[in-house]
Every structure is written in structure tokens, then in C-alpha cells.
Amino acid sequence: MKEEISRYKELGDFLKTRRAKISPLQVGLPEGSHRRTPGLRREEVASLSGIGITWYTWLEQGRDIQVSSQVLESLSRVLMLNDDEIRHLYTLANQNSPVDIPPYHHDVNPMLQRILDSLSLSPSMIFDTRWNIIAWNRAAELTMLNFGEIDIAQRNYIWLIFTNYKFKELFHNWDNQAQGLVARFRAECGKYIEDPWVTEFVQKLKKESKEFDKWWSMHDVENEKGNYKIFNHSILGELTFEHTSFFVADNMNLKLFVNAPAPDTDTEVKMKKLMSLS
Template sequence: MAGDHNALGSYLRSRRTRLDPAVLGFAGGRRRTPGLRREEVAQRANISATWYTWLEQGRGGAPSAAVLDRIAKGLMLTEPERAHLFMLGLGRPPEVRYTPADGITPRLQRVLDAMPFSPAIIKTATWDVLGWNKAAAALLTDYGQLPREQRNILRLMFGTARKRVRREDWSSVARFVVGAFRADVARAGAADTDEVTRLVDELCLLSAEFAALWQNNDVVAHGEGVKCITHPEAGRLDLEFSSFAVEGRPDLGMIVYNPATPQVAQRVRELIEAKAD
């Protein structure tokens, strides 16, 4: 098949043929094929009609990211479709476009609630906690009792004495958290946003320790590890954690904590069941 040799051209043709010319302001009448004409796509993308034709024909070399972005807008592509366009045209996904999250879907909340004895949270790239389950409220922090602006892991860690008391290895954990935060905001394309700048400035004023750690420019991965907490009722609890990406949402991540031993699991279960009564 000809499309096998020009996947980009085949994809572009398939996307433009699904669009309704009349809805987009182009004259109707008889058309030999459905959808937009090549010159109409070029007009919507603000590029040369000749250049767009060459792209569909597999001529003219690789397009730039800017051109692909304009074509994606002109063809009204969804984010997954835009990412696929970049993979075909440049062999890489597009740069992440950061959009601050306001909340999570009911479906994501049900995922959290399906783990009754494993604390789990959904956090943003700036480490605001948007979702949590009952186990997280019982063992980690009852985010529902906090004002929305205080549901931030970094604000809680560097501005709350209670957090330091519960963590024996607070200094090493703080170093890890700041390095992981730096990696998260960069991955989400948020490193230079006003939101992150304001948060970092606030934390630097709030905590000399945060300011020093931020100045170090350390970056760490935080896919998995062990979190040791001292709970006021259950005592020391060792929890293994794993981090997961939320598909299609580079600004969100899920962290799930599981008891590291059967003994800890039993204490966790008893604590959660007692709070549920």
C-alpha cells in the first residue's frame, strides 16, 4: 500500500477528510472527496498550500514542530492525535503543554477508593493533592480537613512541625522530595510557569532548608521506594510506595502506598477499620 511508505501523508489525508467544510466556513457544493481540500487545510494552518501538498505526498523533508502545531490546530486534532502527528512527522512526541489541573474525574476517584487499605493520592506537578482515599486520610493527612490552598505536600512538609516529628529521617526525605518536585515540574512543562515561580518563592521565604535544597539543583526519580512514618496511634509504619502516570495528563501523578510487612498490614487494617466505625 502507498500509505505504508508515507504514514504522515496517509494520516493527514485521513484527518482532513473527516472535517465538514460547511461547518468550518468553506463553500459547499459538489466535492469529489469528503472533507477539506488540501488548500483549505493550508489556509487554516497558515502555511503554503504547496508545502502542505508536499507533506501529504511525502516530499520536502521533515516539517518543523511549529508547522506541525499549526496543522494540528487546523485539523482540530485532539491531544493524542497531535502526539501521533508529531511521532509520524518528527519521530518524537511534542513538547508538553502545561495546563494547571483543577480536580480529578469521578472515575479516578473510584480508582483511589477501590484500594481501602492502601493509602493513595493524586497529585499535580506542583504537588497539590487533588484526590485521596480514606486510607490516605487515616495514615498520611486528612486533606479534606484542610483548606484547598494548603493541600500541598511541599507546604505541609516545609511549613508544618507535625510533619517533621513524624519523620525520623526528615532531612534526607526533604532532599529527595525537592529533587523529585524539580523533575516533576520539568516533565510537565511547568518549570518556568508563574505558578511554580510563586510556589518556589513562597517556600524559599518559608523555609531556609527548602531554599538551600532548591539551590542545589538536584533532580531525582521517584518511581518507587519506602516511606517510614510514625503514626500517633499505630506507631512506626513502613510503607512501600509506587508512582504512576495518569495517561494523557502529564500534570497528574498517582502514588500508592502498601504496607511493607504483614505485621504493618494488620496494624494499617485495624487503624482504618477503627476510623470507619
């Protein structure tokens, strides 16, 4: 019993010290002039992680509460933990460390962001192995969603396409698009299928979406390949893109997804108009 109390206190103290090391500017929050302590506030960590402030406060206080691997994943992102810190966090929480899946990357090399930004008429994003959206360009923000306004815990492409109504409405022939996406996601995470994050993510999404539950249970798989995507934009109407993906050369755990305006359509003209208005 004493060992458990000590473990929970150690976990709470560890979270406090990691929180103190992150400046508001690092996570896109204003610095402010009335902060009494360095780093992020508890409520900021809770909000960015997608968990309740009361529950997070109890966690820092060292209370005897169970922590899921999905919550630990979110905290790892927000607190920008390195590999050693992630393993330590999981150990303190009595969870198996996600050693199989490559660690989440909170941001990307500035050069990669510049490449994204240079694709000014092509909505483009960079995903990690878990299909978390970790970087995007202005074109993606204007045609899809403002990903910067979405809690980092929910900024996952698979999660959004099944749970975000606005995102769902964007896709022409959503059923076929989403079903193919499930097959590609299953193929991608097959080698990590025993990882606790995969199990929790799938179970949670099956509860949120009857379509995901149905298609996941079919066990279909397919590899990523080039295809066409048609978006139903609320202002511009129909947009047709040639969709393709590339591994990032210096980090094969990251993928660049590009949607280029399809030739012989008016998509390029519409994208130029959209970008000129922003």
C-alpha cells in the first residue's frame, strides 16, 4: 500500500515538473503578464490534453486513480516528453510503455513546414504513425478544418472523419472514402496491434461510430495508393484533387499527404480564389 501511495505521489510530482518546463508560447497560448509560476497552468494542460481539470488535479495530487494509455499519450504530447520521459510516465502509471509504435512527434522540422507552405494550392498534411495530424498548410486549413482549433488529443485523421460532422460533410461519397480509410489504418497499425493505444483507440471509436464498428469488424486491409478525392466545400462547391502520399526522407515514421488540384477541372482556379481571400 505504501508503495502504491509513493508511486502515485511520484507520478503527480513528475507531471508538475514537466508542466513547469513548457512555456505557453510553445503550445500556442499567450504568455500573459499575471502568471505566478513558470510553465503551463493545470487547467491548460487538462484542456490541451482533452481531460477534465478536476481529474487532472487529482492526478497531480497523487490520488489513487487509474490512468488509461490514451490519457498518457495525450499528456506525453502536450508536455512534449522525450522517449525516456514517456517510458518513465508509463512506468509510474503502471501501464505498458508503447515501445512498438514510434513515438509521437509534437512538431516537424521547419524545413518540412516550409515545404507544406509552398504547396499553396494543395491541401497537405503530415501524419505520424498513429495518423495524428502534426502539421498542415493554409490550404488544408481553409478547405478542410482549422486543425489548430481542435484539441490535440482529438487531432487524429481517423477520429475526425468519423466523429466531426463538419469534416464528415466535406467528403463526397463519404462511405467509400471512410471504409477505405479504415482498411488502410488497419493495415498500417497491424504491426502494432498489441500496443495499448491501438486497443483503446479502436474500442473508443467503435463506441462513437457504428460505421467504424461495422467496417473494423470486416478486417479489410489495403495499402496506401494514389487516388482522387472530391470535397464538397461550403463556399467553392465541388473540389477535385489527386491524392498521394510520401514517406518523409529523414523520418520514415512520418507521412506527407498531398491533395493536388486535378487537371481538367476548375479546382485550381477555385483554390487560387480561396487563397486570395485569406
